[in-house]
Amino acid sequence: xxxxxxxxxxxxxxxxIACGCEVCTSPDARDKRLRTSILIEAEDKxxxxxxxPDFRYQMLxxxxxxxxxxxxxxxxxxxxxxxxxxxxxxxxxNSPVDVYADAxxxxxxxxxxxxxxxxxxxPGIPQVIVHPIDLHPFDIGSVKFTPVEVLHYKLPVLGxxxxxxxxxxxxxxxxxxxxxxxxxxxxxxxxxxxxQTHISxxxxxxxxxxxxxxxxxxxYLTHISHRLGKHLDISKELPDNIELAYDGLKLNI
Ligand SMILES: [Zn+2]
Ligand SMILES: [Zn+2]
Numbered sequence: 001x002x003x004x005x006x007x008x009x010x011x012x013x014x015x016x017i018a019c020g021c022e023v024c025t026s027p028d029a030r031d032k033r034l035r036t037s038i039l040i041e042a043e044d045k046x047x048x049x050x051x052x053p054d055f056r057y058q059m060l061x062x063x064x065x066x067x068x069x070x071x072x073x074x075x076x077x078x079x080x081x082x083x084x085x086x087x088x089x090x091x092x093x094n095s096p097v098d099v100y101a102d103a104x105x106x107x108x109x110x111x112x113x114x115x116x117x118x119x120x121x122x123p124g125i126p127q128v129i130v131h132p133i134d135l136h137p138f139d140i141g142s143v144k145f146t147p148v149e150v151l152h153y154k155l156p157v158l159g160x161x162x163x164x165x166x167x168x169x170x171x172x173x174x175x176x177x178x179x180x181x182x183x184x185x186x187x188x189x190x191x192x193x194x195x196q197t198h199i200s201x202x203x204x205x206x207x208x209x210x211x212x213x214x215x216x217x218x219x220y221l222t223h224i225s226h227r228l229g230k231h232l233d234i235s236k237e238l239p240d241n242i243e244l245a246y247d248g249l250k251l252n253i
Contacts, residue, residue: 001040001041001042001043001143001162001163001252001253002039002040002041002250002251002252002253003038003039003040003041003165003167003250003251003252003253004038004039004041004062004248004249004250005038005220005222005245005246005247005248005249005250006034006037006038006039006048006054006058006061006062006247007033007034007035007036007037007052007054007058007247008033008034008036008222008223008224008244008245008246008247008249009033009034009035009036009223009224009225009247010033010035010036010078010193010201010223010224010225011035011076011077011078012225012226013033013034013035013054014031014032014033014224014225014226015031015032015226016226019226021226022230023226023227023228023229023230024226026230026231028230028231028232029246029247029248030231030232030244030246030247031230031231032247033224033246033247034052034054034057034058034247035052035053035054035078035079036050036052036078036079036169036191036222036223037049037050037051037052037054037055037058037079038167038189039058039062039064040143040162042141042142042143043142044141044142045068045069045140045141045142045143046064046066046067046068046069047067047068047069047070047071047140047143048067048069048070048071049070049071049072049073049160049167049169050070050071050072050073050079050080050169051070051072051079051080051081051082051083051085051086052077052078052079052080052081052082053077053078053081053082054082055081055082055083055085056082056085056088058082059085059088061248062248065092066089066092066093067086067089067093067097068097068098068140068141069097069098069099069100069140070083070086070097070098070099070100071100071101071133071140071145071160072099072100072101072102072105072109072158073157073158073159073160073169073170074105074152074155074156074157074158074170075104075105075108075109075112076152076170079169079170080105080108080109080112081112083099083109083112083113083116083126083128084113084116084126086126086127086128087124087125087126090126090127095127096127096128096129097126097127097128097129098128098129098131098140099128099129099130099131100131100133100138100140100145101130101131101132101133102132102133102134102158103132103134104156106130106132109130113126116128133145133147133158134147135147135149143162144162144163145160145161145162146160146161146162146181147159147160148160148161148166148168148174148178148181148182149175149178150168150170150171150172150173150174150178151171151172151173151174152170152171152172152200152201153172153199153200155200157169157170157171159171159182161181161182161185162253163253164184164185164186164187164253165185165186165187165189165251165253166182166185166187166188166189166214166216167189168188168189168190168191169189169191169222169223170191170200170201170223171190171191171201171202171210172198172199172200172201172202172206174210179213179214182214183214183215185214185216186216186217186218187216187217187218187219187220187251187253188211188214188216188218188219188220189219189220189221189222189245190202190207190210190211190219190220190221190222191207191221191222191223192204192206192207192208192221192222192223192224192228192244193223193224193225193227193228194224194225194227194228195227195228195229196227201223204221204228204234207219207221208238208239208242211241211242216241217241218241218242218243219241219242219243220242220243220244220245220249220251221242221243221244221245222245224244224245231244231246
């Protein structure tokens with residue numbers, strides 16, 4: 001199975017519109033971060049986790065030719081805003097795309113994209129089949145997802161463990177019970193926004209402490225703000241088994 005980081009930036013992306021900081025003006029491609037999402041390519045299924053505002057360009061950039069499913073972590077705009085663009089896959093595949101979301105996220109999708117769900121079947125609208133999920137494990141073809149609930153300030157957000165790979169994008173607090181679900185994971189992806197304290201996101205130090213606590217062989221940091229610093233500079237400060245993710249990074253799991 002291959003994982004591709006389609007986006008590793010926080011909600012505004014990097015560069016930030018109208019920002020002239022050294023990160024936003026860096027020529028390093030690793031300092032250009034679209035909104036957070038990953039592509040999972042298994043033998044039988046191609047899946048994305050989240051479809052944020054950059055979804056269209058992420059599909060083009062990663063040359064994704066087929067998409068079976070979207071799995072949503074939570075309903076913030078930077079994670080759902082691009083869902084309308086699954087239309088291209090509907091036309092090409094002549095089939096709906098499977099959408100996996102918990103009850104609260106489903107309500108948000110109906111609110112944000114009422115025309116998809118109002119039953120009028122207006123020609124050309126995105127076609128989806130919604131599969132309700134909760135904290136129980138579920139399968140998409142051969143890919144087994146174990147949801148892990150984390151708190152994004154007060155909002156419960158889903159992370160997912162797939163075999164020995166765990167992907168968590170928007171955590172500030174993780175309970176001991178949920179940590180147990182990811183113990184023994186070999187590759188961990190966790191959010192690290194910036195160095196300064198933030199109400200709903202791990203700081204760099206909090207992400208490193210969490211990574212050490214879980215003890216994965218390798219941890220990748222994602223959902224990164226321009227305030228964190230340049231990829232090259234921050235990379236020098238990190239322990240050997242922790243790296244900043246960057247757009248386009250691929251992992252074989
Ligand atoms: Zn900036
Ligand atoms: Zn987010």
